[in-house]
């Protein structure tokens with residue numbers, strides 16, 4: 615059986631990743647691809663348990679290193695319990711945030727690159743996304759979108775990482791773009807400030823361009839690939 619493709623989505627707050635993941639999943643399913651969508655922190659029962667500790671800010675007092683360790687522990691469980699089994703079964707996995715979020719967010723919080731590298735190694739081993747879509751938007755726009763979302767949902771509380779000031783958001787954006795520059799074979803930057811349908815069309819084009827015609831990757835029930 616063909617191994618599935620692993621696509622991660624990264625970007626700052628309010629970039630529209632979850633909307634784009636849903637749209638790409640819908641498109642891929644219409645092509646006959648078996649798709650699993652998942653997110654971090656979380657995506658497996660063990661990792662979901664850690665998610666609340668991280669996003670509520672309960673772990674903040676432990677310091678950025680401890681937070682990095684918790685994100686990585688959650689990721690190790692997510693990889694072992696959800697991502698690897700799905701890929702091995704020929705499914706495509708679309709994941710909302712992955713290693714680059716730790717590099718960017720915990721890096722920006724001051725965690726040493728050497729520790730981040732070690733943690734990444736422990737959490738994901740040799741697994742690397744086949745494609746990483748970085749949805750890029752100016753932080754001001756992203757924060758405005760979040761504010762709109764929060765008032766629409768009755769003023770939901772911002773999470774630990776959304777509460778930071780504009781400079782921090784701008785630095786994270788610069789870090790994401792730096793990763794894209796240093797790993798062009800894995801990463802592609804998409805302008806997320808456009809209309810959702812325009813962003814979705816751009817992402818489909820990228821996926822087709824980078825990973826080849828989707829139909830060739832479809833695992834059919836008779837075990838043969840493609841049409």
Ligand code: TYD
Nearest residue numbers: 627654655685711712715716719720775776
């Ligand atoms: P989430 O509610 O999933 O929001 P988003 O739509 O922004 O993805 O929140 C996840 C938050 O956790 C987000 O602010 C980024 C942060 N985060 C890290 O700091 N490090 C990580 O490794 C991951 C996966 C997320």
